[in-house]
Amino acid sequence: MAVERLLPDTEAEDLIALVREIATDELKPLAAEYEEKERFPREQFRLLGRSGLLGLPYPEEYGGGGLSYEVYLQALEEIAAAWLTIGVGLSVHTMSCYALANHGTDEQRSTWLPDMLGGDLLGAYALSETNAGSDAAALSTRAVLDGADYVITGTKAWITHGGEADFYTTMVRTSPDGSRGISCLLVPADTPGLSAGAPERKMGMTGSTTAQMIFDGARVPATRLVGAEGDGLKLALTALNSGRLGIAACAVGLAQAALDEAVAYTKQRTQFGRPVIDFQGMEFLLADMASAVDSARATYLDAARRRDRGLPFKRQASIAKLVATDAAMKVTTDAVQALGGAGYTKDFPVERYMREAKVPQIFEGTNQIQRMVIARELKNA
Known part of the structure:
Protein backbone atom coordinates (compact mmCIF):
# COMPACT_ATOMS: atom_id res chain seq x y z
CA MET A 1 0.00 0.00 0.00
CA ALA A 2 1.12 3.59 -0.61
CA VAL A 3 2.75 5.20 2.40
CA GLU A 4 0.99 8.31 3.69
CA ARG A 5 3.69 10.98 3.80
CA LEU A 6 3.69 14.46 5.29
CA LEU A 7 5.66 16.22 2.56
CA PRO A 8 6.62 19.89 2.70
CA ASP A 9 4.97 21.06 -0.56
CA THR A 10 3.19 20.00 -3.75
CA GLU A 11 6.48 19.85 -5.66
CA ALA A 12 7.73 17.18 -3.26
CA GLU A 13 4.43 15.34 -3.55
CA ASP A 14 4.72 15.30 -7.35
CA LEU A 15 8.30 14.04 -7.14
CA ILE A 16 7.42 11.18 -4.79
CA ALA A 17 4.50 10.24 -7.06
CA LEU A 18 6.90 10.11 -10.03
CA VAL A 19 9.43 8.03 -8.09
CA ARG A 20 6.71 5.63 -6.95
CA GLU A 21 5.50 5.23 -10.54
CA ILE A 22 9.01 4.47 -11.84
CA ALA A 23 9.68 2.10 -8.95
CA THR A 24 6.40 0.23 -9.43
CA ASP A 25 6.38 0.06 -13.22
CA GLU A 26 10.07 -0.10 -14.17
CA LEU A 27 11.97 -1.56 -11.20
CA LYS A 28 9.85 -3.93 -9.14
CA PRO A 29 8.88 -6.24 -12.04
CA LEU A 30 12.56 -6.94 -12.75
CA ALA A 31 13.90 -7.36 -9.23
CA ALA A 32 13.38 -11.09 -8.66
CA GLU A 33 14.80 -12.09 -12.05
CA TYR A 34 17.87 -9.88 -11.80
CA GLU A 35 18.59 -11.00 -8.24
CA GLU A 36 18.25 -14.66 -9.15
CA LYS A 37 20.57 -14.27 -12.15
CA GLU A 38 23.00 -12.02 -10.20
CA ARG A 39 22.62 -9.46 -12.97
CA PHE A 40 23.77 -5.89 -12.37
CA PRO A 41 21.00 -3.40 -13.28
CA ARG A 42 23.11 -0.82 -15.13
CA GLU A 43 20.31 0.22 -17.47
CA GLN A 44 18.01 0.86 -14.53
CA PHE A 45 20.58 3.24 -13.02
CA ARG A 46 20.70 5.01 -16.39
CA LEU A 47 16.91 5.28 -16.26
CA LEU A 48 17.17 6.96 -12.85
CA GLY A 49 19.79 9.29 -14.29
CA ARG A 50 17.59 10.27 -17.26
CA SER A 51 14.74 10.84 -14.81
CA GLY A 52 16.86 13.22 -12.74
CA LEU A 53 17.01 10.93 -9.71
CA LEU A 54 20.77 10.33 -9.34
CA GLY A 55 21.58 13.75 -7.91
CA LEU A 56 18.52 14.67 -5.86
CA PRO A 57 20.18 16.28 -2.79
CA TYR A 58 22.83 18.21 -4.72
CA PRO A 59 22.77 21.76 -6.19
CA GLU A 60 20.77 22.40 -9.34
CA GLU A 61 23.63 24.43 -10.82
CA TYR A 62 25.58 21.19 -11.26
CA GLY A 63 22.65 19.12 -12.51
CA GLY A 64 21.30 17.99 -9.14
CA GLY A 65 17.75 18.23 -7.86
CA GLY A 66 18.38 20.73 -5.09
CA LEU A 67 16.19 18.72 -2.72
CA SER A 68 16.24 18.60 1.05
CA TYR A 69 17.38 15.36 2.65
CA GLU A 70 13.90 14.99 4.11
CA VAL A 71 12.46 14.60 0.60
CA TYR A 72 15.43 12.79 -0.97
CA LEU A 73 15.34 10.03 1.64
CA GLN A 74 11.65 9.44 1.12
CA ALA A 75 12.24 9.08 -2.61
CA LEU A 76 15.05 6.66 -1.81
CA GLU A 77 12.71 4.66 0.45
CA GLU A 78 10.21 4.28 -2.40
CA ILE A 79 12.93 2.93 -4.69
CA ALA A 80 14.28 0.51 -2.08
CA ALA A 81 10.77 -0.80 -1.41
CA ALA A 82 10.62 -1.85 -5.05
CA TRP A 83 14.21 -3.13 -5.32
CA LEU A 84 16.79 -2.87 -2.55
CA THR A 85 19.76 -3.24 -4.91
CA ILE A 86 18.74 -0.06 -6.73
CA GLY A 87 17.99 1.81 -3.51
CA VAL A 88 21.33 0.97 -1.93
CA GLY A 89 23.09 1.69 -5.22
CA LEU A 90 21.54 5.14 -5.35
CA SER A 91 22.55 5.78 -1.73
CA VAL A 92 26.13 4.68 -2.47
CA HIS A 93 26.27 6.86 -5.58
CA THR A 94 25.02 9.84 -3.58
CA MET A 95 27.68 9.23 -0.94
CA SER A 96 30.34 8.86 -3.65
CA CYS A 97 29.52 12.36 -4.91
CA TYR A 98 29.66 13.91 -1.43
CA ALA A 99 33.36 14.75 -1.20
CA LEU A 100 33.51 16.46 -4.59
CA ALA A 101 30.19 18.30 -4.16
CA ASN A 102 31.06 19.65 -0.72
CA HIS A 103 34.86 19.94 -0.70
CA GLY A 104 36.00 20.08 -4.32
CA THR A 105 37.21 23.27 -5.94
CA ASP A 106 34.90 25.22 -8.23
CA GLU A 107 36.88 23.95 -11.23
CA GLN A 108 36.65 20.33 -10.07
CA ARG A 109 32.92 20.59 -9.46
CA SER A 110 32.17 22.22 -12.81
CA THR A 111 34.34 19.66 -14.63
CA TRP A 112 33.12 16.38 -13.11
CA LEU A 113 29.99 16.88 -11.04
CA PRO A 114 27.42 17.42 -13.85
CA ASP A 115 28.12 13.99 -15.37
CA MET A 116 28.14 12.36 -11.91
CA LEU A 117 24.77 13.87 -11.01
CA GLY A 118 23.23 13.65 -14.47
CA GLY A 119 23.35 9.88 -14.73
CA ASP A 120 26.17 9.45 -17.24
CA LEU A 121 28.52 8.25 -14.51
CA LEU A 122 27.83 5.80 -11.68
CA GLY A 123 29.94 6.06 -8.55
CA ALA A 124 31.47 3.80 -5.92
CA TYR A 125 32.89 4.58 -2.50
CA ALA A 126 36.25 2.95 -1.79
CA LEU A 127 37.12 3.20 1.89
CA SER A 128 37.15 -0.31 3.37
CA GLU A 129 40.01 -2.78 3.16
CA THR A 130 40.37 -6.35 4.36
CA ASN A 131 42.07 -5.17 7.56
CA ALA A 132 40.45 -1.73 7.72
CA GLY A 133 36.68 -1.99 7.96
CA SER A 134 35.33 -0.61 11.20
CA ASP A 135 38.84 0.78 11.88
CA ALA A 136 38.99 2.96 8.78
CA ALA A 137 42.06 4.84 10.04
CA ALA A 138 44.07 1.62 9.64
CA LEU A 139 43.80 1.62 5.84
CA SER A 140 47.05 0.89 4.03
CA THR A 141 46.40 1.55 0.32
CA ARG A 142 49.14 4.04 -0.53
CA ALA A 143 49.30 6.95 -2.95
CA VAL A 144 52.75 8.39 -3.65
CA LEU A 145 53.12 11.69 -5.51
CA ASP A 146 55.26 11.22 -8.61
CA GLY A 147 55.49 14.39 -10.65
CA ALA A 148 51.98 15.44 -11.60
CA ASP A 149 50.43 12.09 -10.63
CA TYR A 150 49.65 10.00 -7.58
CA VAL A 151 50.67 6.36 -7.93
CA ILE A 152 48.29 4.13 -5.99
CA THR A 153 49.09 0.65 -4.71
CA GLY A 154 46.83 -1.53 -2.57
CA THR A 155 43.47 -3.25 -2.45
CA LYS A 156 40.07 -1.98 -1.44
CA ALA A 157 37.47 -4.49 -0.22
CA TRP A 158 33.68 -4.81 -0.12
CA ILE A 159 33.18 -2.14 -2.78
CA THR A 160 29.57 -1.76 -3.90
CA HIS A 161 29.54 -1.38 -7.71
CA GLY A 162 33.12 -2.74 -7.77
CA GLY A 163 34.03 -3.29 -11.42
CA GLU A 164 30.76 -1.69 -12.55
CA ALA A 165 31.22 1.94 -11.49
CA ASP A 166 32.58 4.73 -13.65
CA PHE A 167 34.46 6.44 -10.82
CA TYR A 168 35.70 5.54 -7.35
CA THR A 169 35.88 8.04 -4.51
CA THR A 170 38.95 6.47 -2.94
CA MET A 171 40.59 7.00 0.43
CA VAL A 172 44.34 6.46 0.30
CA ARG A 173 47.31 6.86 2.60
CA THR A 174 49.56 9.73 1.54
CA SER A 175 51.63 9.81 4.73
CA PRO A 176 52.30 7.51 7.70
CA ASP A 177 50.67 10.01 10.07
CA GLY A 178 47.82 7.77 11.22
CA SER A 179 44.32 9.20 10.72
CA ARG A 180 45.85 12.47 9.52
CA GLY A 181 47.73 10.75 6.71
CA ILE A 182 44.68 9.81 4.62
CA SER A 183 43.60 11.68 1.49
CA CYS A 184 40.75 11.47 -1.02
CA LEU A 185 41.24 10.83 -4.73
CA LEU A 186 38.56 10.73 -7.42
CA VAL A 187 39.68 7.77 -9.53
CA PRO A 188 38.21 7.08 -13.01
CA ALA A 189 37.32 3.45 -13.69
CA ASP A 190 39.50 3.34 -16.82
CA THR A 191 42.67 4.25 -14.91
CA PRO A 192 45.53 1.96 -16.04
CA GLY A 193 46.55 -0.29 -13.17
CA LEU A 194 43.05 -0.42 -11.66
CA SER A 195 41.12 -3.68 -11.86
CA ALA A 196 38.29 -5.48 -10.07
CA GLY A 197 38.50 -8.80 -8.29
CA ALA A 198 35.93 -11.55 -8.67
CA PRO A 199 32.49 -10.54 -7.36
CA GLU A 200 31.73 -11.68 -3.82
CA ARG A 201 29.26 -14.56 -3.49
CA LYS A 202 26.59 -13.14 -1.19
CA MET A 203 23.45 -14.41 0.52
CA GLY A 204 21.39 -11.41 -0.62
CA MET A 205 21.47 -8.34 -2.86
CA THR A 206 23.01 -10.56 -5.51
CA GLY A 207 22.12 -8.09 -8.25
CA SER A 208 24.46 -5.58 -6.62
CA THR A 209 28.05 -6.35 -7.54
CA THR A 210 30.45 -6.25 -4.58
CA ALA A 211 34.15 -6.76 -5.32
CA GLN A 212 37.68 -5.87 -4.35
CA MET A 213 39.31 -3.07 -6.31
CA ILE A 214 43.00 -3.65 -6.97
CA PHE A 215 45.38 -0.72 -7.48
CA ASP A 216 48.63 -1.91 -9.05
CA GLY A 217 50.65 1.24 -9.63
CA ALA A 218 47.54 3.07 -10.83
CA ARG A 219 48.41 6.62 -11.89
CA VAL A 220 45.89 9.35 -11.11
CA PRO A 221 46.48 13.05 -11.87
CA ALA A 222 47.09 15.12 -8.76
CA THR A 223 44.28 17.40 -9.96
CA ARG A 224 41.92 14.64 -8.77
CA LEU A 225 42.85 15.17 -5.13
CA VAL A 226 39.66 16.33 -3.36
CA GLY A 227 40.38 18.62 -0.44
CA ALA A 228 43.89 18.87 0.96
CA GLU A 229 46.25 16.02 1.69
CA GLY A 230 45.32 14.59 5.07
CA ASP A 231 41.63 15.55 4.82
CA GLY A 232 40.53 12.14 3.56
CA LEU A 233 39.36 10.47 6.75
Whole structure:
Protein backbone atom coordinates (compact mmCIF):
# COMPACT_ATOMS: atom_id res chain seq x y z
CA MET A 1 0.00 0.00 0.00
CA ALA A 2 1.12 3.59 -0.61
CA VAL A 3 2.75 5.20 2.40
CA GLU A 4 0.99 8.31 3.69
CA ARG A 5 3.69 10.98 3.80
CA LEU A 6 3.69 14.46 5.29
CA LEU A 7 5.66 16.22 2.56
CA PRO A 8 6.62 19.89 2.70
CA ASP A 9 4.97 21.06 -0.56
CA THR A 10 3.19 20.00 -3.75
CA GLU A 11 6.48 19.85 -5.66
CA ALA A 12 7.73 17.18 -3.26
CA GLU A 13 4.43 15.34 -3.55
CA ASP A 14 4.72 15.30 -7.35
CA LEU A 15 8.30 14.04 -7.14
CA ILE A 16 7.42 11.18 -4.79
CA ALA A 17 4.50 10.24 -7.06
CA LEU A 18 6.90 10.11 -10.03
CA VAL A 19 9.43 8.03 -8.09
CA ARG A 20 6.71 5.63 -6.95
CA GLU A 21 5.50 5.23 -10.54
CA ILE A 22 9.01 4.47 -11.84
CA ALA A 23 9.68 2.10 -8.95
CA THR A 24 6.40 0.23 -9.43
CA ASP A 25 6.38 0.06 -13.22
CA GLU A 26 10.07 -0.10 -14.17
CA LEU A 27 11.97 -1.56 -11.20
CA LYS A 28 9.85 -3.93 -9.14
CA PRO A 29 8.88 -6.24 -12.04
CA LEU A 30 12.56 -6.94 -12.75
CA ALA A 31 13.90 -7.36 -9.23
CA ALA A 32 13.38 -11.09 -8.66
CA GLU A 33 14.80 -12.09 -12.05
CA TYR A 34 17.87 -9.88 -11.80
CA GLU A 35 18.59 -11.00 -8.24
CA GLU A 36 18.25 -14.66 -9.15
CA LYS A 37 20.57 -14.27 -12.15
CA GLU A 38 23.00 -12.02 -10.20
CA ARG A 39 22.62 -9.46 -12.97
CA PHE A 40 23.77 -5.89 -12.37
CA PRO A 41 21.00 -3.40 -13.28
CA ARG A 42 23.11 -0.82 -15.13
CA GLU A 43 20.31 0.22 -17.47
CA GLN A 44 18.01 0.86 -14.53
CA PHE A 45 20.58 3.24 -13.02
CA ARG A 46 20.70 5.01 -16.39
CA LEU A 47 16.91 5.28 -16.26
CA LEU A 48 17.17 6.96 -12.85
CA GLY A 49 19.79 9.29 -14.29
CA ARG A 50 17.59 10.27 -17.26
CA SER A 51 14.74 10.84 -14.81
CA GLY A 52 16.86 13.22 -12.74
CA LEU A 53 17.01 10.93 -9.71
CA LEU A 54 20.77 10.33 -9.34
CA GLY A 55 21.58 13.75 -7.91
CA LEU A 56 18.52 14.67 -5.86
CA PRO A 57 20.18 16.28 -2.79
CA TYR A 58 22.83 18.21 -4.72
CA PRO A 59 22.77 21.76 -6.19
CA GLU A 60 20.77 22.40 -9.34
CA GLU A 61 23.63 24.43 -10.82
CA TYR A 62 25.58 21.19 -11.26
CA GLY A 63 22.65 19.12 -12.51
CA GLY A 64 21.30 17.99 -9.14
CA GLY A 65 17.75 18.23 -7.86
CA GLY A 66 18.38 20.73 -5.09
CA LEU A 67 16.19 18.72 -2.72
CA SER A 68 16.24 18.60 1.05
CA TYR A 69 17.38 15.36 2.65
CA GLU A 70 13.90 14.99 4.11
CA VAL A 71 12.46 14.60 0.60
CA TYR A 72 15.43 12.79 -0.97
CA LEU A 73 15.34 10.03 1.64
CA GLN A 74 11.65 9.44 1.12
CA ALA A 75 12.24 9.08 -2.61
CA LEU A 76 15.05 6.66 -1.81
CA GLU A 77 12.71 4.66 0.45
CA GLU A 78 10.21 4.28 -2.40
CA ILE A 79 12.93 2.93 -4.69
CA ALA A 80 14.28 0.51 -2.08
CA ALA A 81 10.77 -0.80 -1.41
CA ALA A 82 10.62 -1.85 -5.05
CA TRP A 83 14.21 -3.13 -5.32
CA LEU A 84 16.79 -2.87 -2.55
CA THR A 85 19.76 -3.24 -4.91
CA ILE A 86 18.74 -0.06 -6.73
CA GLY A 87 17.99 1.81 -3.51
CA VAL A 88 21.33 0.97 -1.93
CA GLY A 89 23.09 1.69 -5.22
CA LEU A 90 21.54 5.14 -5.35
CA SER A 91 22.55 5.78 -1.73
CA VAL A 92 26.13 4.68 -2.47
CA HIS A 93 26.27 6.86 -5.58
CA THR A 94 25.02 9.84 -3.58
CA MET A 95 27.68 9.23 -0.94
CA SER A 96 30.34 8.86 -3.65
CA CYS A 97 29.52 12.36 -4.91
CA TYR A 98 29.66 13.91 -1.43
CA ALA A 99 33.36 14.75 -1.20
CA LEU A 100 33.51 16.46 -4.59
CA ALA A 101 30.19 18.30 -4.16
CA ASN A 102 31.06 19.65 -0.72
CA HIS A 103 34.86 19.94 -0.70
CA GLY A 104 36.00 20.08 -4.32
CA THR A 105 37.21 23.27 -5.94
CA ASP A 106 34.90 25.22 -8.23
CA GLU A 107 36.88 23.95 -11.23
CA GLN A 108 36.65 20.33 -10.07
CA ARG A 109 32.92 20.59 -9.46
CA SER A 110 32.17 22.22 -12.81
CA THR A 111 34.34 19.66 -14.63
CA TRP A 112 33.12 16.38 -13.11
CA LEU A 113 29.99 16.88 -11.04
CA PRO A 114 27.42 17.42 -13.85
CA ASP A 115 28.12 13.99 -15.37
CA MET A 116 28.14 12.36 -11.91
CA LEU A 117 24.77 13.87 -11.01
CA GLY A 118 23.23 13.65 -14.47
CA GLY A 119 23.35 9.88 -14.73
CA ASP A 120 26.17 9.45 -17.24
CA LEU A 121 28.52 8.25 -14.51
CA LEU A 122 27.83 5.80 -11.68
CA GLY A 123 29.94 6.06 -8.55
CA ALA A 124 31.47 3.80 -5.92
CA TYR A 125 32.89 4.58 -2.50
CA ALA A 126 36.25 2.95 -1.79
CA LEU A 127 37.12 3.20 1.89
CA SER A 128 37.15 -0.31 3.37
CA GLU A 129 40.01 -2.78 3.16
CA THR A 130 40.37 -6.35 4.36
CA ASN A 131 42.07 -5.17 7.56
CA ALA A 132 40.45 -1.73 7.72
CA GLY A 133 36.68 -1.99 7.96
CA SER A 134 35.33 -0.61 11.20
CA ASP A 135 38.84 0.78 11.88
CA ALA A 136 38.99 2.96 8.78
CA ALA A 137 42.06 4.84 10.04
CA ALA A 138 44.07 1.62 9.64
CA LEU A 139 43.80 1.62 5.84
CA SER A 140 47.05 0.89 4.03
CA THR A 141 46.40 1.55 0.32
CA ARG A 142 49.14 4.04 -0.53
CA ALA A 143 49.30 6.95 -2.95
CA VAL A 144 52.75 8.39 -3.65
CA LEU A 145 53.12 11.69 -5.51
CA ASP A 146 55.26 11.22 -8.61
CA GLY A 147 55.49 14.39 -10.65
CA ALA A 148 51.98 15.44 -11.60
CA ASP A 149 50.43 12.09 -10.63
CA TYR A 150 49.65 10.00 -7.58
CA VAL A 151 50.67 6.36 -7.93
CA ILE A 152 48.29 4.13 -5.99
CA THR A 153 49.09 0.65 -4.71
CA GLY A 154 46.83 -1.53 -2.57
CA THR A 155 43.47 -3.25 -2.45
CA LYS A 156 40.07 -1.98 -1.44
CA ALA A 157 37.47 -4.49 -0.22
CA TRP A 158 33.68 -4.81 -0.12
CA ILE A 159 33.18 -2.14 -2.78
CA THR A 160 29.57 -1.76 -3.90
CA HIS A 161 29.54 -1.38 -7.71
CA GLY A 162 33.12 -2.74 -7.77
CA GLY A 163 34.03 -3.29 -11.42
CA GLU A 164 30.76 -1.69 -12.55
CA ALA A 165 31.22 1.94 -11.49
CA ASP A 166 32.58 4.73 -13.65
CA PHE A 167 34.46 6.44 -10.82
CA TYR A 168 35.70 5.54 -7.35
CA THR A 169 35.88 8.04 -4.51
CA THR A 170 38.95 6.47 -2.94
CA MET A 171 40.59 7.00 0.43
CA VAL A 172 44.34 6.46 0.30
CA ARG A 173 47.31 6.86 2.60
CA THR A 174 49.56 9.73 1.54
CA SER A 175 51.63 9.81 4.73
CA PRO A 176 52.30 7.51 7.70
CA ASP A 177 50.67 10.01 10.07
CA GLY A 178 47.82 7.77 11.22
CA SER A 179 44.32 9.20 10.72
CA ARG A 180 45.85 12.47 9.52
CA GLY A 181 47.73 10.75 6.71
CA ILE A 182 44.68 9.81 4.62
CA SER A 183 43.60 11.68 1.49
CA CYS A 184 40.75 11.47 -1.02
CA LEU A 185 41.24 10.83 -4.73
CA LEU A 186 38.56 10.73 -7.42
CA VAL A 187 39.68 7.77 -9.53
CA PRO A 188 38.21 7.08 -13.01
CA ALA A 189 37.32 3.45 -13.69
CA ASP A 190 39.50 3.34 -16.82
CA THR A 191 42.67 4.25 -14.91
CA PRO A 192 45.53 1.96 -16.04
CA GLY A 193 46.55 -0.29 -13.17
CA LEU A 194 43.05 -0.42 -11.66
CA SER A 195 41.12 -3.68 -11.86
CA ALA A 196 38.29 -5.48 -10.07
CA GLY A 197 38.50 -8.80 -8.29
CA ALA A 198 35.93 -11.55 -8.67
CA PRO A 199 32.49 -10.54 -7.36
CA GLU A 200 31.73 -11.68 -3.82
CA ARG A 201 29.26 -14.56 -3.49
CA LYS A 202 26.59 -13.14 -1.19
CA MET A 203 23.45 -14.41 0.52
CA GLY A 204 21.39 -11.41 -0.62
CA MET A 205 21.47 -8.34 -2.86
CA THR A 206 23.01 -10.56 -5.51
CA GLY A 207 22.12 -8.09 -8.25
CA SER A 208 24.46 -5.58 -6.62
CA THR A 209 28.05 -6.35 -7.54
CA THR A 210 30.45 -6.25 -4.58
CA ALA A 211 34.15 -6.76 -5.32
CA GLN A 212 37.68 -5.87 -4.35
CA MET A 213 39.31 -3.07 -6.31
CA ILE A 214 43.00 -3.65 -6.97
CA PHE A 215 45.38 -0.72 -7.48
CA ASP A 216 48.63 -1.91 -9.05
CA GLY A 217 50.65 1.24 -9.63
CA ALA A 218 47.54 3.07 -10.83
CA ARG A 219 48.41 6.62 -11.89
CA VAL A 220 45.89 9.35 -11.11
CA PRO A 221 46.48 13.05 -11.87
CA ALA A 222 47.09 15.12 -8.76
CA THR A 223 44.28 17.40 -9.96
CA ARG A 224 41.92 14.64 -8.77
CA LEU A 225 42.85 15.17 -5.13
CA VAL A 226 39.66 16.33 -3.36
CA GLY A 227 40.38 18.62 -0.44
CA ALA A 228 43.89 18.87 0.96
CA GLU A 229 46.25 16.02 1.69
CA GLY A 230 45.32 14.59 5.07
CA ASP A 231 41.63 15.55 4.82
CA GLY A 232 40.53 12.14 3.56
CA LEU A 233 39.36 10.47 6.75
CA LYS A 234 37.43 13.55 7.82
CA LEU A 235 35.70 13.66 4.43
CA ALA A 236 35.00 9.93 4.56
CA LEU A 237 33.44 9.97 8.02
CA THR A 238 31.38 13.07 7.26
CA ALA A 239 30.03 11.42 4.13
CA LEU A 240 29.18 8.33 6.15
CA ASN A 241 26.92 10.34 8.46
CA SER A 242 24.73 11.17 5.48
CA GLY A 243 25.22 7.73 3.94
CA ARG A 244 23.85 6.11 7.07
CA LEU A 245 20.63 8.03 6.59
CA GLY A 246 20.45 6.61 3.08
CA ILE A 247 20.82 3.07 4.39
CA ALA A 248 18.18 3.76 7.06
CA ALA A 249 15.73 4.89 4.39
CA CYS A 250 16.51 1.82 2.28
CA ALA A 251 15.95 -0.46 5.27
CA VAL A 252 12.59 1.17 5.94
CA GLY A 253 11.61 0.67 2.30
CA LEU A 254 12.52 -3.01 2.50
CA ALA A 255 10.58 -3.43 5.75
CA GLN A 256 7.56 -1.65 4.27
CA ALA A 257 7.62 -3.99 1.27
CA ALA A 258 7.71 -7.01 3.59
CA LEU A 259 4.83 -5.64 5.66
CA ASP A 260 2.76 -5.02 2.53
CA GLU A 261 3.33 -8.58 1.34
CA ALA A 262 2.35 -9.99 4.73
CA VAL A 263 -0.85 -7.95 4.92
CA ALA A 264 -1.88 -8.84 1.37
CA TYR A 265 -1.23 -12.55 1.89
CA THR A 266 -2.98 -12.85 5.24
CA LYS A 267 -6.04 -11.06 3.87
CA GLN A 268 -6.57 -13.65 1.16
CA ARG A 269 -5.28 -16.77 2.97
CA THR A 270 -8.06 -18.58 4.86
CA GLN A 271 -7.89 -21.12 7.67
CA PHE A 272 -10.83 -22.52 9.65
CA GLY A 273 -13.15 -20.57 7.37
CA ARG A 274 -11.68 -17.15 8.13
CA PRO A 275 -8.95 -14.92 6.65
CA VAL A 276 -5.75 -15.45 8.59
CA ILE A 277 -5.51 -11.71 9.25
CA ASP A 278 -8.62 -11.96 11.49
CA PHE A 279 -6.86 -14.14 14.06
CA GLN A 280 -5.57 -12.22 17.05
CA GLY A 281 -2.13 -13.81 16.91
CA MET A 282 -1.69 -12.56 13.34
CA GLU A 283 -3.19 -9.15 14.18
CA PHE A 284 -0.62 -8.64 16.92
CA LEU A 285 2.24 -9.78 14.68
CA LEU A 286 1.25 -7.37 11.91
CA ALA A 287 0.67 -4.54 14.38
CA ASP A 288 4.19 -4.98 15.75
CA MET A 289 5.59 -5.00 12.22
CA ALA A 290 3.74 -1.79 11.30
CA SER A 291 4.87 -0.12 14.52
CA ALA A 292 8.50 -1.01 13.78
CA VAL A 293 8.29 0.38 10.23
CA ASP A 294 6.66 3.66 11.26
CA SER A 295 9.04 4.14 14.19
CA ALA A 296 12.08 3.55 12.00
CA ARG A 297 10.80 6.01 9.41
CA ALA A 298 10.39 8.62 12.12
CA THR A 299 14.01 8.25 13.22
CA TYR A 300 15.48 8.87 9.77
CA LEU A 301 13.12 11.78 9.12
CA ASP A 302 14.11 13.40 12.42
CA ALA A 303 17.80 13.12 11.53
CA ALA A 304 17.18 14.39 7.99
CA ARG A 305 15.32 17.45 9.23
CA ARG A 306 18.16 18.25 11.59
CA ARG A 307 20.64 17.92 8.72
CA ASP A 308 18.53 20.18 6.51
CA ARG A 309 18.55 22.85 9.21
CA GLY A 310 22.30 22.73 9.63
CA LEU A 311 22.07 21.16 13.10
CA PRO A 312 24.36 18.39 14.40
CA PHE A 313 22.92 15.03 13.35
CA LYS A 314 25.72 12.50 13.80
CA ARG A 315 24.08 10.78 16.78
CA GLN A 316 20.66 10.87 15.15
CA ALA A 317 22.08 9.36 11.94
CA SER A 318 23.57 6.46 13.88
CA ILE A 319 20.31 5.97 15.77
CA ALA A 320 18.36 5.95 12.50
CA LYS A 321 20.72 3.45 10.90
CA LEU A 322 20.65 1.20 13.97
CA VAL A 323 16.88 1.33 14.52
CA ALA A 324 15.90 1.04 10.86
CA THR A 325 18.18 -1.84 9.93
CA ASP A 326 17.36 -3.83 13.06
CA ALA A 327 13.67 -3.21 12.33
CA ALA A 328 14.09 -4.43 8.74
CA MET A 329 15.69 -7.67 9.92
CA LYS A 330 12.85 -8.27 12.40
CA VAL A 331 10.03 -7.26 10.07
CA THR A 332 11.26 -9.34 7.13
CA THR A 333 11.69 -12.37 9.40
CA ASP A 334 8.17 -11.88 10.73
CA ALA A 335 6.86 -11.56 7.17
CA VAL A 336 8.23 -15.01 6.38
CA GLN A 337 6.49 -16.29 9.52
CA ALA A 338 3.22 -14.62 8.52
CA LEU A 339 3.24 -16.42 5.17
CA GLY A 340 4.08 -19.75 6.82
CA GLY A 341 5.48 -22.37 4.47
CA ALA A 342 4.80 -20.14 1.47
CA GLY A 343 7.11 -17.51 2.94
CA TYR A 344 10.00 -19.96 2.87
CA THR A 345 9.66 -20.50 -0.88
CA LYS A 346 10.88 -18.38 -3.76
CA ASP A 347 7.32 -18.11 -5.03
CA PHE A 348 6.98 -15.09 -2.75
CA PRO A 349 9.52 -12.26 -2.32
CA VAL A 350 9.65 -12.28 1.49
CA GLU A 351 12.38 -14.94 1.65
CA ARG A 352 14.54 -12.66 -0.51
CA TYR A 353 13.66 -9.68 1.64
CA MET A 354 14.81 -11.56 4.74
CA ARG A 355 18.15 -12.44 3.12
CA GLU A 356 18.61 -8.88 1.92
CA ALA A 357 17.80 -7.37 5.33
CA LYS A 358 20.97 -8.75 6.91
CA VAL A 359 23.58 -6.68 5.12
CA PRO A 360 22.19 -3.22 6.02
CA GLN A 361 23.03 -4.12 9.62
CA ILE A 362 26.66 -4.46 8.49
CA PHE A 363 27.61 -1.86 5.89
CA GLU A 364 28.13 1.88 6.40
CA GLY A 365 29.38 0.93 9.87
CA THR A 366 28.08 -2.16 11.65
CA ASN A 367 25.33 -1.68 14.17
CA GLN A 368 27.86 -2.34 16.91
CA ILE A 369 29.81 0.67 15.61
CA GLN A 370 26.59 2.71 15.61
CA ARG A 371 26.15 1.93 19.30
CA MET A 372 29.71 3.12 19.95
CA VAL A 373 29.04 6.36 18.07
CA ILE A 374 25.82 6.99 19.97
CA ALA A 375 27.46 6.29 23.33
CA ARG A 376 30.43 8.58 22.59
CA GLU A 377 28.12 11.37 21.54
CA LEU A 378 26.28 11.01 24.84
CA LYS A 379 29.54 11.06 26.81
CA ASN A 380 30.68 14.21 25.02
CA ALA A 381 27.36 16.05 25.31
